[in-house]
Amino acid sequence: MISRRHLLQAAAVAALASAAPRGWSMGRLPIGGRMSLRIPHDTSRLEPQDLFDPMAAIVATGVFDTIYSLDSQGNPFPSLADGLPKREGRQTRVMIREGLKSSRGFPVDARDVVQSIERARRIGAVAVLGDLQAPVVDKADPRCVIFKDIDPSVLVHTLASPVLALVTRHHAPGAPDGTGAFRAEPGPDRLTLVRNRFAARGPAFLEEIVLHRATDLLDSVRAYEAQSADIAWLGSYIHQPRPGSVAFELGSAAWIVLRGGNEAGEWGAPGVAQRLCDGIPPSRLAHLSLGRIPAPTGTPTWGGAPCELLVSRASPHLGEIARTLASILSSPGHEVTASEVAPNDLGQRRKTGAYALMLDVVRPVGPPGIATLLALATADQGAGAKSIARHPPRLSSYAPRALARTLRLGVVGELRISGTMIHQLRLAQARDGNGWDPGSSYRVGP
DSSP states (O other): OOOHHHHHHHHOSOTTGGGOOTTOOSSSOOOOOEEEEEESSOOSOOOTTOTTOHHHHHHGGGTOOOSEEEOTTSOEEESSBSSSOEEETTEEEEEBOTTOBOTTSOBOOHHHHHHHHHHHHHHTOHHHHTTOOOOEEOTTOTTEEEEESOOHHHHHHHTTOGGGOOOOTTOBTTBOOOSSSEEEEOOSSEEEEEEOTTOTTOOOSSSEEEEEEOSSHHHHHHHHHTTSOSEEETOOOSSSOOTTEEEEEEEEEEEEEEEEOGGGGGGGSTTHHHHHHHTSOHHHHGGGOOOOOOOOOSOOOOOSSSEEEEEETTOHHHHHHHHHHHHHHOOTTSOEEEEEEOHHHHHHHHHHTOOSEEEEEEOOOSSTTHHHHHHHHHHTTTTTHHHHHHSOOOOSOOOHHHHHTTSSEEEEEEEEEEEEEETTEEEEEOTTSSSEEEEEEEESOO
16 A cells, blocks of 8 residues: 555655745645635535546545555556455455545445445446456455456456545445545535545545635635635636735546437437537637637537537536537527536436437546546447447547547536645645645645
């Protein structure tokens, strides 16, 4: 097991160490302190195995661990396991570390692993798990999980997927329970991450991170400018820069996609949604902080019947994107209207395809490459994702936009981890270079 402290000190003390105050010693990392920000997403739940949860894309790595993890070179190492898997005949055995406790103080053993994997299979990991049979607990050892007919090297990479993060038998989206650096306390107005003293790989450096629910993109910037928040999410200032501010850019946490559903008719066919997205001029989306948008090809004009573009009402950021897209796609006789719906309703419509257009988030399920195709294909109501996992194709490009041209969804842009912060904060970048590591982030002053 590699601890959080060892990883941070060995790899990168901080993503923004150059902003350190003069005279500050890098010999020790400060423990304690708090961080607050406003974020335009749902704070009432956190579900690390949900492929479509934007808040999980942003903070789940600080609350949950995977059984194995990958270093910056893509090499696996044990996180919650006691060593690498061992093959014995047709069985591959994984030992869980002794003495693990969840963030809510419950013992963690092989039963939690088995339950968590099968739960993930139902939620967001069907393609990642592929043909992997349901594991069982070794009757002779409550710390041992037995898998059948799988090579250990394949298994460690599978169990490193973020949608296979371990949740305990006591976990619920409204009361998350994992083994990560923080314990999460969701609520309608805020999501609070509290330092987890039982953390499997070491508690967080920060004592607490409070993520207040923002009403829109500018809400976060206004709060930062008024000095009531430590971070301006996806922004910098409205009236004048806050003294001592430092910009940060920590990459992409997920893709924001436009879906075509069963009610779109021929305009819901594979490739159509991406063709629409490819026709959007970058200037029309510049205010939405979606990352680099390529130069347009074609025109972004909806040619189907007048319809609604569904979006979750729990995510103000996605709501703003949906309204912008609706205005871009619309033309006389082919009007598109953004419609905010309850998250549960959106999820049901997503499953059944009972919509014309939908704006959604899709999280990565592994490093860039075939895992990108797996994530997007799984999001597209399966779209042969298990077959792709079984027989990975060799493609000339795994760029998300190129992959989506064969699917019923199009990549609009990215869910970015960027903005402006006070100079006392050090936000640690995730090992794969995309996103951040909340547990390894810290504060060097008041």
